[in-house]
């Protein structure tokens with residue numbers, strides 16, 4: 680990526696080196712924005728289907744299964760580079776989504792990015808590196824241990840700045856869902872739960888929509904000429920690497936479709952590509 684001239688977001692809370700601290704600063708943002716007109720989200724087909732254990736917890740287990748160590752596995756130079764990259768990427772999401780919201784007469788509430796090592800307190804419970812990056816809808820913060828990048832590179836074979844940026848953009852996708860009412864809707868569905876399989880199906884839709892939103896962000900970055908040769912392929916590898924089928928095969932040696940909560944590699948790739956090719960959030964239906 681070419682982010683040389685990009686500003687760094689000011690919405691970063693640096694808790695690195697405070698491993699396990701209960702630095703809990705809950706900010707329950709302002710009023711909810713409600714459903715955005717420009718996104719067709721609530722497709723009737725999914726009404727009545729439940730969602731247990733998905734959005735409510737605010738934990739994105741998308742990238743879990745990849746153990747991270749408590750101490751950073753990054754070199755000083757790598758860590759510093761990823762720190763700057765994360766701040767710049769977050770800034771690009773702020774201006775891109777800020778402008779989409781503005782075009783629709785709405786105000787984008789910028790999420791905070793919390794950088795931490797090992798474990799940290801969140802309004803959704805204790806965040807731990809082993810969970811992978813996640814978004815907590817209650818405090819509207821994205822939690823990221825930079826050492827996840829090391830895992831992407833070594834265990835998921837998804838290296839590169841754009842692949843890492845995609846992970847942040849995906850979490851921002853969950854924040855968009857929170858602002859447009861998808862999170863609240865899915866929590867409501869969760870209360871009407873009737874089976875785990877049905878719940879997982881909704882969970883998959885939620886994850887794929889976040890991937891699609893990440894693609895919409897990628898489209899804009901591409902339009903601005905900020906991608907290098909191979910960047911898109913890089914993100915595709917990342918999207919593919921975090922598919923449930925792939926993760927399950929690696930961790931259990933077999934695939935159980937009913938337990939998929941985040942979509943298969945192919946589904947995730949398709950969702951990301953849909954956003955990336957159109958740049959239109961309206962195609963990211965739930």
Ligand SMILES: [Zn+2]
Nearest residue numbers: 739741886889
């Ligand atoms: Zn997710």
